[in-house]
Amino acid sequence: MATSKGIENPELRFSAALVRAANLPGVRINREAYLRQALGRQCSEEEIRRAIEETPAAAGIPVEVLDKAANDSINYEAAKTSALSAAAGIPGLLLLPATVPADVVQYFGHMLRIAQKLAYLYSWPDLLSDENDDLDDATKGVLTLFIGVMFGTQSANAAVGKVAGMMSKQVAKKLPQKALTQGVIYPVVKKVAGYLGVQMTKQTFAKTVSKAIPVVGAVVSGGLTLATYLPMAKRLKRHLSGLDLTKPTHVVVDAEVVDVEVVHEPSASGHDDQSEADDTVPAR
Template sequence: MPQGKQVAATTKFDQTLRASAQMPGVQIDREAFLRSELRRFCPDAQVEHAVLTSPAEAGVPLDVIDKIAKSVIKHETSKVTALSALAGIPGGFAVIGTVPADLAQYFGHVLRVVQKLAYIYSWPDLFEDDGDGVDSATESMLTLFIGVMFGVNAAQAGVTQVSALIAKQVAKKLPQKALTKGTIYPVVKKVATLLGVQMTKQIFAKTAAKIVPAVGGVVSGSLTLATFMPMSKRLQKHLASLPLTKPSDWNGPQPVGLQGTAPS
């Protein structure tokens, strides 16, 4: 691909990612999410240990993690298939006029399911500064996660590398240097370019006719069901395969039975 087209494709994806991350309700509060989900299956002490460290370090069984993950995917898929595009675009998003509202909405739900799956599979907080923007390390990590959803092999390798770096850290945080200028950064840029191309060809061009006319437009249910759920399951499968997810020995009370309802 010519250099100019590579830059354009990368820019298109980066713009969409930043615009989607700024939409209301997209950024997930890790602590609140983990408490809400884990309290349905685990004793309070284990829940708090999971919030302070990770579900894996708190010894949350993988069958509990997988059950929550499947519920999250079902919940977010249901929401994105039913949700109409916002009539008004919030301030930060309005600045990026090149990103259509329906596309940003779709990727907003992609980011929601990415965060929820990452947190339940023991990844650290992706938005630690609680700001409206997205810092470089977070943007790189989200790019890799979305790349896994789209089946980009380089993204799977990148996520695996980052998980290994996190596992080695005493303080569990995203490896800023590796994601912004280290060995993983070139992988991130490659994935962003590939996603930009796929987004243009597969999502934008081929599905434009499927956008249902309405106030602001909506993503068609058939399109979403054909893409969102399989993509989410692909990410879940990869995250579940990583050593970062494996539960540690924990001497506290054992989790209760697997009852519960879909996440809010």
């Protein structure tokens, strides 16, 4: 009975999907390799070296260069996940029990890919570069918040801003472990995870409908994926690019971030978790 309740819990359902997606082949982005590839044509070797050792902001890389690299990465990932979603729709009704869960997880995998790329461009620390590392709780927490931003939850926006503020004020290049795992940010992470678990269930149902007819389902599913993924990725780009971490700073250091900020848990009414009116994400 306990296992059944755990599966039905939206927060646990999302957390399990997040871990599964993070462990898919090709989902983890090597920060150094990505920054070299993304900035190679526009920046000098010295700028790239400093961006890798510190941050792109500390290297003084112009925001226009970062924005172009971000847009290129968004378009690449959107096209890739749309193609994979369309391919998963071809089998039709017969294979739905197998294709739908896998398709949702790969969709989250591509959300994690673009979240990492945007984070590295806009001066966040290494998140998932090592394929062999377990997903620690602090990283899981910040990735949950990033996806929450992509879904338009205001509480995730505020929490990401607070985490960035902690790191910026203390010029550290490590996530605030305590705040994300047991401190002031943690209640928000849990609430956002629960909200995302509910949205994941809705998306699974929408995909079941779109894939019911072979070939036609493939076209619909691929189109829905593209229509949702692009605005979600752009929403995260807008948010990360506007944070203090993107501003030129002095040398960042390997220091623990002190948990000093206060983030209030969203109200029980759920109003904080409504999508932004200017860019609503439809169910897929």
